[in-house]
Amino acid sequence: MAWEIVIGLETHTQLSTQTKIFSGSSTRYGAQPNTQANEVDMALPGVLPVMNKGAVERAIRFGLAIGATVAPYSVFARKNYFYPDLPKNYQISQMDHPVVIGGSLSFFVGDEEKTINLTRAHLEEDAGKSMHDDFVGPHGESSTGIDLNRCGTPLLEIVTEPEMRSAAEAVAYAKTLHSLVMWLGICDGNMQEGSFRIDANVSVRPVGQKEFGTRCEIKNVNSFRFLERAIQYEVRRQIELIEDGGRVVQETRLYDSERDETRSMRSKEDAHDYRYFPDPDLPPLVIAQGWIDEVRASMPELPASLRARFVSDYGLAPVDAAQLTSSRALATYFEETVRALPAGQAKLAANWVMGEVSATLNREEKDIADCPVTAASLAALLGKILDNTISNKIARDVFAAMWLGENGGQPEAIIQAKGLTQINDAGAIEAMIDKVMADNATIVEEFRAGKVKGFNSLVGQIMKAARGKANPQQVNDLLKAKLES
Amino acid sequence: MSQALYTFPSLASLRQALQTRQLSATELAQESLAEIDRTRALNAFVHVDAELTLAQARQADALLATGNAPALTGIPIAHKDVFVTQGWRSTAGSNILKNYVSPFDATVVTRLLEAGAVSLGKLNCDEFAMGSGNEHSAFGPARNPWDHQAVPGGSSGASAAAVAARLVMASTGTDTGGSVRQPAALCGVSGIKPTYGAVSRYGMIAYGSSLDQAGPIAPSAADLLELLDPMSGFDPRDSTSAEFCNGVANAPGRIRADFERAQQQYSGGTAGQPLKGLRIGVPREYFGAGLSNDVATAVESALVQFEKLGATRVDISLPRTRLSIPAYYVIAPAEASSNLSRYDGVRYGHRADQYSDLEDMSGRSRAEGFGAEVQRRILIGTYVLSHGYYDAYYLQAQRLRRMIADDFRAVLSAQCDVIMGPVTPTVAKQLGVNNDDPTADWLADIYTLSLNLAGLPGMSIPCGFGAGASGAPLPIGLQIIGNYFDEGRLLAVAHQYQQVSDWHQRIAGQK
Numbered sequence: 001m002a003w004e005i006v007i008g009l010e011t012h013t014q015l016s017t018q019t020k021i022f023s024g025s026s027t028r029y030g031a032q033p034n035t036q037a038n039e040v041d042m043a044l045p046g047v048l049p050v051m052n053k054g055a056v057e058r059a060i061r062f063g064l065a066i067g068a069t070v071a072p073y074s075v076f077a078r079k080n081y082f083y084p085d086l087p088k089n090y091q092i093s094q095m096d097h098p099v100v101i102g103g104s105l106s107f108f109v110g111d112e113e114k115t116i117n118l119t120r121a122h123l124e125e126d127a128g129k130s131m132h133d134d135f136v137g138p139h140g141e142s143s144t145g146i147d148l149n150r151c152g153t154p155l156l157e158i159v160t161e162p163e164m165r166s167a168a169e170a171v172a173y174a175k176t177l178h179s180l181v182m183w184l185g186i187c188d189g190n191m192q193e194g195s196f197r198i199d200a201n202v203s204v205r206p207v208g209q210k211e212f213g214t215r216c217e218i219k220n221v222n223s224f225r226f227l228e229r230a231i232q233y234e235v236r237r238q239i240e241l242i243e244d245g246g247r248v249v250q251e252t253r254l255y256d257s258e259r260d261e262t263r264s265m266r267s268k269e270d271a272h273d274y275r276y277f278p279d280p281d282l283p284p285l286v287i288a289q290g291w292i293d294e295v296r297a298s299m300p301e302l303p304a305s306l307r308a309r310f311v312s313d314y315g316l317a318p319v320d321a322a323q324l325t326s327s328r329a330l331a332t333y334f335e336e337t338v339r340a341l342p343a344g345q346a347k348l349a350a351n352w353v354m355g356e357v358s359a360t361l362n363r364e365e366k367d368i369a370d371c372p373v374t375a376a377s378l379a380a381l382l383g384k385i386l387d388n389t390i391s392n393k394i395a396r397d398v399f400a401a402m403w404l405g406e407n408g409g410q411p412e413a414i415i416q417a418k419g420l421t422q423i424n425d426a427g428a429i430e431a432m433i434d435k436v437m438a439d440n441a442t443i444v445e446e447f448r449a450g451k452v453k454g455f456n457s458l459v460g461q462i463m464k465a466a467r468g469k470a471n472p473q474q475v476n477d478l479l480k481a482k483l484e485s
Numbered sequence: 486m487s488q489a490l491y492t493f494p495s496l497a498s499l500r501q502a503l504q505t506r507q508l509s510a511t512e513l514a515q516e517s518l519a520e521i522d523r524t525r526a527l528n529a530f531v532h533v534d535a536e537l538t539l540a541q542a543r544q545a546d547a548l549l550a551t552g553n554a555p556a557l558t559g560i561p562i563a564h565k566d567v568f569v570t571q572g573w574r575s576t577a578g579s580n581i582l583k584n585y586v587s588p589f590d591a592t593v594v595t596r597l598l599e600a601g602a603v604s605l606g607k608l609n610c611d612e613f614a615m616g617s618g619n620e621h622s623a624f625g626p627a628r629n630p631w632d633h634q635a636v637p638g639g640s641s642g643a644s645a646a647a648v649a650a651r652l653v654m655a656s657t658g659t660d661t662g663g664s665v666r667q668p669a670a671l672c673g674v675s676g677i678k679p680t681y682g683a684v685s686r687y688g689m690i691a692y693g694s695s696l697d698q699a700g701p702i703a704p705s706a707a708d709l710l711e712l713l714d715p716m717s718g719f720d721p722r723d724s725t726s727a728e729f730c731n732g733v734a735n736a737p738g739r740i741r742a743d744f745e746r747a748q749q750q751y752s753g754g755t756a757g758q759p760l761k762g763l764r765i766g767v768p769r770e771y772f773g774a775g776l777s778n779d780v781a782t783a784v785e786s787a788l789v790q791f792e793k794l795g796a797t798r799v800d801i802s803l804p805r806t807r808l809s810i811p812a813y814y815v816i817a818p819a820e821a822s823s824n825l826s827r828y829d830g831v832r833y834g835h836r837a838d839q840y841s842d843l844e845d846m847s848g849r850s851r852a853e854g855f856g857a858e859v860q861r862r863i864l865i866g867t868y869v870l871s872h873g874y875y876d877a878y879y880l881q882a883q884r885l886r887r888m889i890a891d892d893f894r895a896v897l898s899a900q901c902d903v904i905m906g907p908v909t910p911t912v913a914k915q916l917g918v919n920n921d922d923p924t925a926d927w928l929a930d931i932y933t934l935s936l937n938l939a940g941l942p943g944m945s946i947p948c949g950f951g952a953g954a955s956g957a958p959l960p961i962g963l964q965i966i967g968n969y970f971d972e973g974r975l976l977a978v979a980h981q982y983q984q985v986s987d988w989h990q991r992i993a994g995q996k
Contacts, residue, residue: 039589043827045582045592046569046688046722078823082872084843089826144843146831231876275870277879280820282724 001243006215007170007200011177012155013187014126015058020152021125022049022092027153029193037128037148040238043087051076055154058186058284059099060295061376062156064321065184065302066118068103068293074456076123076282077346078203080275085128085146093157095276095480099285106304107176108322109169111368116173119159123285126153141444156186158270162212163200171224174198175326178224181254183303183328191222198227202234203248213238218262220255230255234262256467314338325353329368333357333375338377341386348382356399372404373409379412387469390473394420397414423470426478430464432478434471436461447483489516492993493649496560496708499654503549503559510545510559510603515540517561517605521652526633528641529652531624533606541603548601549851556711558601563653565644567614568594568699573604578612578622578640578691581828581835581854582718587751590939591688592720593657593699594739600715604655611640612856613825614659616924617667618914619643621858626916626962629672630993632957635913640669642704649960649993655703655712661693662813663908665700665932666945669907670962673947675989676702676977677709680729680970681940683735684713685720688699691824693817696937705989706946706979713972714741730970743973744980758795759981765791765885766801766901771932777911779951783961784907787948787982791905794981801896801904805889812889815869815882816938822857822866828854861923872912875920890939897968903978904966907932912951912959932964933959942972947981947988960988 020027023040040047063070075097078090100121107114128151130144135144158177164170170445181187188195207232219235221227222326233255249320253262303325310321310331325331337349357378361371373381379433381398384390390398398414405414415421423429436458439445462475488508493499499562502508518535527881532928548554569575578581590598596605609627611619619627619642627643630650637646641658645668650654658665660678669676678700690701701712719735720726727735751759769787772781790796830836830850837849855863869878896904910929919925936943949964967975983989 042832044569044585044587044589044833045575045577045585045591045690045827048687048725050722080826082826082829082844082847082848084829084831087827089830090823102634142994228633273824273872274865275872277819277823277870277875280693281691281724480779 001046002182003166003204003235003239004207005167005231006162007167007203007231008202009160009170009172010199010201012197012199013158013181014125015055015154015156015186016188017052017054017058017154019052019054019238021052021055021123023152025152029190031149033145033147033149034091035149037151041087041148041152044321049092049279049399050074051285052154055123056099056287057155057295058154058184059100059121059185059254060287060292061184061299062121062158062181062301063100063103064296066100066103066105066294067179068118069101070287071097071099071101072287072289073097074099074285074287076279076285077276078279081272083127083130084144085130085148085150087128087148087152091125091127092282093124094122097284099287101281103175105173106301107172109172111319112252113318114169114172116163116169117161117337121156121158124141124155124157125165126150126405144375162203162215164357167228167235170200171228174227175224179326180303183300185300192224193460197222197330199230200227202231202238204235204238204242207374210227214250216248216262217248217252218255219252219265224257226257229257230262231259233260250363251484269413300328303328314350316346316350320350320354324350327368333368333371337379337382341382345382345386347410348385349379352382354407356396360399360403361445372405373399377402377409377411384411384415388422388424388471390420390422391468393472394468420469423466424474426474429466429470429474429478430482432462433467437482444483455483489520489651490561490654493654494990495705495712496543496654496703498585499560499705500556500711504857505555506549506628508748510542510549511539513559514542514576514603514605515651517806520650521605524650524652527628527630527643527646527650527652528625529627529650530645531566531576531578531609531622532574534545534573538603541598542645543683545601545603552843555595555599555601557715560602560655561605561653562597562602562657562712563605563608563644563678564591564594564657565610565641565659566606567610567659567690567692568601569690570594570604570607573607575607575848576623577691578610578624579616579828579854579856579859580623581683581851583623583835587688589688592685592722593716594688596716597657597712608641608647608656611642611664612859613690613821614640614661614697615821615858615862616640616750617663617930618916619646619668620920621856623856628916629913630951631673631959631960632913632955634915635953635954635957635959636671636916638909638913640664640668641676642668645669645674646703647832648672648674648702652993655708656700657699657712657716659689659692659695659697659699661698661817662937663704663930666809666908666933666962667837667862667930668942669829670701670945670947670958670964671913673950673960673962673988673991673993674701675701675705675944675946676711677713677944677972678936678942679713679717679972680727680942681937682725683717683730683942683970683972684725685718685723687720687722691820692763693820695820696817698937703890705983706976707983708943710744712872714738717972718906719853727970740973743971745973747977748980749772749973755795758924760978761795762790762980763791763796763903764799764901765796766799766904768801768803768806768904770803770806770924771906775910775928776907777932777951778909780909780911780961783949783951784852784905787963787986788905790982790986794985798900801900802891802934803892803896805892806931806935807883809889809938809965810927810931812882812885812938813930813934814865814880816886818862818866818883819870819882820866820880821864821875822870823899825855825859825863828852840910858923866937886938889935893935893939893941893966902967903975906964908945908962908964909933912953912961915954918954936966941969942967942975944975946983947991949988960991
């Protein structure tokens with residue numbers, strides 16, 4: 001039987017406010033346990049929550065960025081459940097009236113553009129952390145430690161419709177969302193520190209069936225790679241289960257990256273009754289249109305609009321434009337490079353930024369913001385290709401030297417110092433061609449007899465003789481002319 | 486020279502003595518401490534710390550010596566143990582917080598301290614303010630100074646008892662369903678519950694967050710003004726506190742200005758009829774079955790007195806008064822069940838000695854730490870919020886709540902300026918009555934609950950005596966209800982009555 005995969009994602013994004021969502025303590029990551037939890041975070045008797053305006057502002061930003069409705073009226077509700085790292089034993093969240101409703105996100109899966117609708121995004125507070133494994137109590141006994149530093153960190157939970165149909169789509173959506181929240185400056189995107197946490201709702205159904213299958217929620221996926229593998233494992237598990245005559249039970253499953261499998265955490269039967277009700281300590285969140293307009297005016301150009309502009313202004317392929325707008329810094333780098341080049345050379349810049357620059361950054365595990373080769377230097381290097389000073393291939397060697405900061409990272413100086421200037425003198429090139437043709441009489445003869453395959457070998461030997469500096473176009477043209485004469 | 490508090494007829498006269506240095510704040514505090522010690526049988530205080538009190542008193546004396554001391558400097562007060570305090574323990578009358586000391590003061594505590602008041606300590610109350618007789622306290626019941634076998638009312642029972650016995654000149658209380666007005670009535674003192682949002686709830690241990698409001702208890706309306714005005718005001722730490730009250734900034738001075746404006750109006754009226762033009766709404770539902778004769782008679786006499794002062798009486802109807810009981814006993818427990826879930830033995834408060842795992846630890850700690858009435862309300866609250874019951878109970882109760890508020894708005898906008906009636910159906914019951922029928926006490930809250938549901942201000946002033954079960958005369962209160970943020974006028978109206986009556990000057994044990 002053919003199966004269709006159905007995936008919906010819920011993403012907890014930690015908002016980049018300095019202080020917590022309902023208290024004045026710091027949200028900084030990595031401090032000594034419990035040094036960033038005040039009386040409100042610890043839920044001491046008598047404390048009350050006060051809404052952090054910055055968290056709401058970030059939610060508005062997100063809503064505007066995905067074309068959603070920013071609710072003029074939303075309500076905080078209490079989600080009641082007992083857990084030691086949740087000091088009030090209820091979480092302040094939003095249930096019936098979230099702050100962001102609807103919206104959509106578009107992205108590429110391979111060459112295919114895909115748009116996913118969002119259900120909602122709501123504000124809530126993060127819980128603290130329980131340390132069960134490596135915590136030793138005051139008397140040396142194994143114990144559970146509680147760190148409330150994270151408690152009260154603002155979260156925007158972003159929920160999609162169940163519209164994704166493969167693990168690849170889910171990963172592409174997640175990556176796009178990840179870059180968007182960083183683009184907007186509302187989240188630092190650090191997945192290792194838990195700033196961007198994804199839960200996946202996965203189900204399968206026979207192709208053609210309208211009703212959804214029973215879904216499982218997979219938690220604890222803290223990288224895109226794990227997201228892909230967790231979904232793949234879960235899909236396989238569900239299909240095998242059904243094909244073996246079993247039934248999928250609705251449950252929450254934990255992804256174990258070491259064993260690459262999902263494990264049951266709790267089933268629907270022992271799911272909590274959260275007893276949601278409006279939090280009487282917080283009045284409804286009323287967002288005036290004026291505030292929304294203010295936020296809109298302060299928004300950066302969004303990736304979707306930039307992407308469209310790259311296609312229309314620079315003639316880039318949509319998929320390339322999407323890649324170049326995967327982060328604000330990358331897009332800026334690209335555009336600065338293009339602007340420093342003569343008109344009509346955007347494609348060359350795009351190839352270099354997506355090629356050599358991105359590859360080197362990946363290899364060195366660096367971010368574009370830390371790229372040692374500035375957009376201006378890259379443009380200077382590309383200028384040397386355009387004026388035939390060097391070939392594209394030599395330019396890569398020059399780029400490597402620029403990366404290392406040789407000769408002040410200046411392409412001109414590196415080309416001079418290394419004597420890499422291209423040989424464009426036809427006479428000099430012809431002399432080299434003649435010598436190589438004389439040394440390879442057999443290949444020449446075979447070529448003339450119709451075995452054109454030997455051509456590349458001859459070019460290779462000529463370039464080798466020129467130590468790579470001969471103008472490759474000229475080498476091609478002149479060699480061809482001589483062989484065919 | 487030492488002088489007992491009861492010899493001062495009002496807070497103003499005590500202030501006069503302090504400001505003119507006829508007596509020192511330290512002497513006064515020592516006298517109060519001694520009196521508290523002598524009246525231990527009342528079980529009014531759950532924590533007294535002479536050192537802390539005397540330190541505040543010495544500071545008050547230093548301020549008084551400068552001749553530039555704030556209005557309440559040196560005035561002995563005490564706080565209901567629902568307000569958290571640095572130094573004094575903060576228990577909410579519960580074993581689960583038996584030894585809890587707060588690292589910060591409630592906003593109300595801070596404001597009264599800044600106004601110069603000297604705190605004598607913490608006052609007994611029903612556990613987490615749940616009760617109407619001060620019998621549900623982990624520290625044992627507080628007693629009514631008029632009859633030690635009678636309850637002082639609740640939940641701010643000891644707040645009223647301590648003022649009635651003049652252990653302090655005034656006290657703080659909290660009112661979620663009548664917990665300031667009802668004990669004030671049963672102990673023969675004055676008490677006011679301001680409009681929801683007038684006073685900060687920060688540092689008030691929460692019971693029913695949408696209903697809880699702090700209010701003072703003192704001998705007279707004029708005395709209440711001296712506490713309520715500095716207590717009130719917007720607090721950025723409480724999102725439900727009002728920034729503006731009918732367009733006026735919510736800050737100390739607002740209520741006093743309203744009071745003085747009303748006073749001025751009344752003094753300019755016809756001689757002997759200062760309240761001419763005031764329309765008093767009398768809800769017929771407040772005088773039905775269940776109201777005892779002595780309360781009905783005392784309230785009726787007070788209404789006649791108001792008519793003599795020039796006011797007119799308007800017959801009004803608040804048809805949903807009876808429904809306030811089920812609405813309140815759904816909403817308050819629902820909020821309480823969530824508010825009280827933080828007491829789990831994990832971070833502070835009582836933790837069971839023996840347990841098998843985390844869940845067992847919380848379960849046992851809560852079972853040991855909470856008393857029966859608190860457990861009852863947590864269970865009810867959990868039930869009404871549960872999946873499948875929420876719509877039938879909680880949502881329905883919220884609908885009723887809106888209708889009850891609408892009824893008040895309608896009469897206050899069209900028919901009358903204030904509403905008057907009884908506070909309680911009877912005088913104080915004897916200790917232990919209804920112990921086997923826990924919800925019987927709930928029905929006696931019928932005249933006070935609807936005010937909290939509507940968020941309106943209301944007060945209780947003494948208006949007579951009735952016969953208690955033991956034969957001792959017990960006080961009766963008159964309830965005066967006003968429109969939103971109309972505290973100043975309420976106090977002024979009550980003050981006019983207290984100019985021509987002396988019920989508020991009767992002191993338990995001194996009559």
